Amino acid sequence: MGTTKHMHFGSLFFVFTTMLATSSLPTAFADSGEKPPLNPQVLAQVATQEFQADASILVHGYGLDNSPHKIDRRSAERNSVGNERFEQAVERYRKELAGMGETYCDSRTNTVINSTTQQRNGSVKAIVTETTYLTICSSSTETGYETHHALTFSPLPGGKWEIVKDQYLEPTGLLPLEQAQSLVDANAESFDDARTRMSLEGATPASTNRLDEANKQVKETFRAKGYNYAAMASYLERYWNKYNPAYRSFTGSGGDCTNFVSQALRAGGWKDKPGWFRNANYWWYSSFNQSRSWTSVEYWATFARNSGRTSMLSNVWQLRKGDVLQVKPKNSNQKIHTMMVSYYSNGVPYFTYHSANRYRRSLNQVLLDWKGGVFYAYRT
Numbered sequence: 001m002g003t004t005k006h007m008h009f010g011s012l013f014f015v016f017t018t019m020l021a022t023s024s025l026p027t028a029f030a031d032s033g034e035k036p037p038l039n040p041q042v043l044a045q046v047a048t049q050e051f052q053a054d055a056s057i058l059v060h061g062y063g064l065d066n067s068p069h070k071i072d073r074r075s076a077e078r079n080s081v082g083n084e085r086f087e088q089a090v091e092r093y094r095k096e097l098a099g100m101g102e103t104y105c106d107s108r109t110n111t112v113i114n115s116t117t118q119q120r121n122g123s124v125k126a127i128v129t130e131t132t133y134l135t136i137c138s139s140s141t142e143t144g145y146e147t148h149h150a151l152t153f154s155p156l157p158g159g160k161w162e163i164v165k166d167q168y169l170e171p172t173g174l175l176p177l178e179q180a181q182s183l184v185d186a187n188a189e190s191f192d193d194a195r196t197r198m199s200l201e202g203a204t205p206a207s208t209n210r211l212d213e214a215n216k217q218v219k220e221t222f223r224a225k226g227y228n229y230a231a232m233a234s235y236l237e238r239y240w241n242k243y244n245p246a247y248r249s250f251t252g253s254g255g256d257c258t259n260f261v262s263q264a265l266r267a268g269g270w271k272d273k274p275g276w277f278r279n280a281n282y283w284w285y286s287s288f289n290q291s292r293s294w295t296s297v298e299y300w301a302t303f304a305r306n307s308g309r310t311s312m313l314s315n316v317w318q319l320r321k322g323d324v325l326q327v328k329p330k331n332s333n334q335k336i337h338t339m340m341v342s343y344y345s346n347g348v349p350y351f352t353y354h355s356a357n358r359y360r361r362s363l364n365q366v367l368l369d370w371k372g373g374v375f376y377a378y379r380t
Contacts, residue, residue, distance in 0.1 A: 046162070059105065128151050141360060178369075227322065282303070327366075327376070342360060
């Protein structure tokens with residue numbers, strides 16, 4: 001988001017990675033006893049299996065014959081999505097994406113145990129980072145997301161652990177954004193901080209209707225500005241969940257999405273334009289400050305248009321590497337998020353962005369994330 005909050009955690013105890021095919025690994029490595037030893041490796045594996053069980057719904061479906069999780073396998077406390085179970089909501093999302101031509105054939109998850117707190121009753125509370133990737137069948141493209149959880153692990157006989165409570169601290173990528181946001185713990189930092197932004201008008205909305213290949217070629221705006229779009233895309237994918245220390249992060253002060261796009265634009269050849277930092281006609285970053293157009297959704301849009309560095313596209317499906325998309329959600333009077341295309345395959349743009357961190361999120365996913373919203377597409 002343009003002013004989104006994102007959680008970072010200090011010490012990393014253990015990283016566990018698994019593919020979907022290995023999600024049935026045993027969860028017990030400790031000796032039997034009333035209180036199993038606190039082993040982050042074991043906790044990471046238990047968490048990974050749970051996260052993979054969720055991701056497998058987008059791959060195999062829920063309650064279907066070919067699903068590895070046909071029964072209600074989760075004992076953890078977790079909120080429902082409206083009137084649906086979490087698993088049912090993910091299954092509905094899978095069907096929506098399939099109707100748009102996007103299906104998944106594999107998944108993998110990295111799990112990081114960031115911190116643990118042992119409770120008197122033997123349970124363990126842990127802050128956990130989940131990074132999950134899904135492979136799109138038609139193009140073999142991986143799309144990914146990062147989210148943080150507050151998990152409570154309870155000991156079982158035989159040195160095993162189970163997750164009894166799963167609190168999302170950021171929205172999962174397994175659901176459309178509005179539904180995913182509803183699951184985030186009320187006390188967690190959220191990326192939805194639109195009230196801190198001002199509304200500046202002038203951008204022309206882009207159609208979301210799919211274009212046939214002939215129309216795509218006819219309507220596409222010619223790019224001749226000499227920018228390095230491959231460098232922009234490479235920058236996004238390098239730092240999508242590992243922030244560049246050369247820049248300040250704005251995750252705790254409104255959000256990092258526009259800041260991240262500005263960094264990528266600079267990496268691709270955009271030059272700073274010095275001037276009064278509150279004036280939207282200037283765009284720059286320094287070690288002590290930055291222009292508002294560097295970090296604000298609306299200020300960036302104003303600078304991008306007024307400077308002549310961008311032109312408006314009439315359709316979101318015309319977006320290519322290095323192009324920028326902004327969104328004004330349904331029932332909102334202002335744009336709240338900025339994202340850039342880092343990959344393009346089989347007629348589909350993919351966006352990599354901060355707040356929440358997403359890797360190659362397809363335009364199909366983005367349109368469902370902000371269903372009913374208004375989109376603004378910029379050719380850079």
